[in-house]
Amino acid sequence: MIIGLTGSIASGKSTVSQMLKELGYPVVDADLVARQVVEPGTETLQSIEQAFGPEVIRADGSMDREKVGAIIFNDPASRKKLNDIIHPAIRREMLRQRQAFLAEGYETVIMDIPLLFESKLQHMVDKILVVSVSEQEQLKRLMERNGLTEQEAKARIASQLPMVVKEEGADEVLDNNGSVDDTKRQLKRILDNWLTHP
Ligand SMILES: CC(C)(COP(=O)(O)OP(=O)(O)OC[C@H]1O[C@@H](n2cnc3c(N)ncnc32)[C@H](O)[C@@H]1O)[C@@H](O)C(=O)NCCC(=O)NCCS
Ligand SMILES: Nc1ncnc2c1ncn2[C@@H]1O[C@H](COP(=O)(O)OP(=O)(O)OP(=O)(O)O)[C@@H](O)[C@H]1O
Structure with missing residues (x-):
């Protein structure tokens, strides 16, 4: 099964992708590939x-x-x-x-693609997992992680499709507003479900 992992900027894709790697899944990381090709x-x-x-x-x-x-x-x-x-x-x-x-x-491959919906790449994957956060939490995490002003962070958020549009296109939505442990629990539940009832 090919699983597409996506979300909005700073919603927590890399955090979830790291968890998946620790669980032993191979991950194709579009942000990393974007660095390799330049x-x-x-x-x-x-x-x-x-x-x-x-x-x-x-x-x-x-x-x-x-x-x-x-x-x-x-x-x-x-x-x-x-x-x-x-x-x-x-x-x-x-x-x-x-x-x-x-x-x-490998029978399951994760494709971590931030712009999966913007670039209409849904056909590349069998299931879509969207990592979601509230607008307020997203802005806070993005400003903190990248040292951006509120205006700079908002410009980055506005360069992507709204979170709600991505949620509508998801097979499952992972709520990453809570703790990292909570996110890990949700992730395991979703994977168990997909891999036992594909
Ligand atoms: C603009 C660049 C140089 C900024 O580099 P920087 O190191 O600051 O950011 P990084 O590459 O880590 O990207 C961070 C996040 O920005 C968002 N983002 C990146 N590029 C884009 C884009 N073209 N449109 C909208 N959002 C984008 C994604 O959510 C991504 O996860 C870089 O993001 C880039 O080369 N972008 C074009 C390639 C691309 O579309 N990458 C996204 C994954 S396919
Ligand atoms: N559940 C959480 N609780 C607190 N902080 C978190 C949580 N999940 C992620 N973060 C933090 O929020 C920031 C954004 O997370 P992450 O880098 O995983 O997002 P991303 O979706 O991969 O971002 P990008 O689109 O920019 O690549 C990071 O600094 C990360 O450590």
């Missing part, structure tokens, strides 16, 4: 430099993530430009990693 020397990074200018490349040849983030989270046209360049490469690499895990004999 490593220095890749064609994707060259295209980004052409589109956004040499100022988004650091002296060591890597992408300046802070600069690119400041541009794309505040401007939908730039976000689309970046997505059009980077998403095909991300999708190819995610499918390759998924195949590799299946070929190794």
Whole structure:
């Protein structure tokens, strides 16, 4: 079974993904893949430099993530430009990693994809698990984790589909407003249910 793990920014996907790894599941992590496909020397990074200018490349040849983030989270046209360049490469690499895990004999693979709904990737997975938090908790956690102002954090939240739309598209919603232990309990219950009654 291919399980799609998604949610909104700072809703707790990485926290849940870590729990899944500890339970022994293989995880394809879209945020990690997004870093791999723009490593220095890749064609994707060259295209980004052409589109956004040499100022988004650091002296060591890597992408300046802070600069690119400041541009794309505040401007939908730039976000689309970046997505059009980077998403095909991300999708190819995610499918390759998924195949590799299946070929190794894993029967369940987790695909942690923050933009699963925005990029209409529902077809890539059999079940969708949405990690959800209240708007208030999301804003607080995002500001704390990334050291962002309220305005910067709100711009990032607004660059994705509303939480409620993702919940509506989910097979199961995991409520991550409570403690990490509470989230782990919910996760185990959902997995037990899916894997015993697929
Ligand atoms: C803009 C970038 C450089 C900012 O890097 P940074 O290290 O600050 O953030 P990180 O990559 O860890 O992403 C954090 C979260 O931001 C959100 N996010 C990232 N990119 C996007 C996007 N294009 N649109 C909406 N939300 C996004 C996701 O929820 C993601 O989990 C980076 O996010 C990026 O390269 N984005 C484009 C690739 C992409 O769409 N990644 C999302 C997973 S497919
Ligand atoms: N149940 C919880 N209680 C308290 N803090 C939490 C809980 N779950 C996650 N956090 C914290 O909230 C922040 C966001 O969580 P996490 O990084 O897992 O979110 P994410 O959905 O992966 O974010 P992103 O979309 O940016 O990759 C982190 O600092 C994390 O430690």
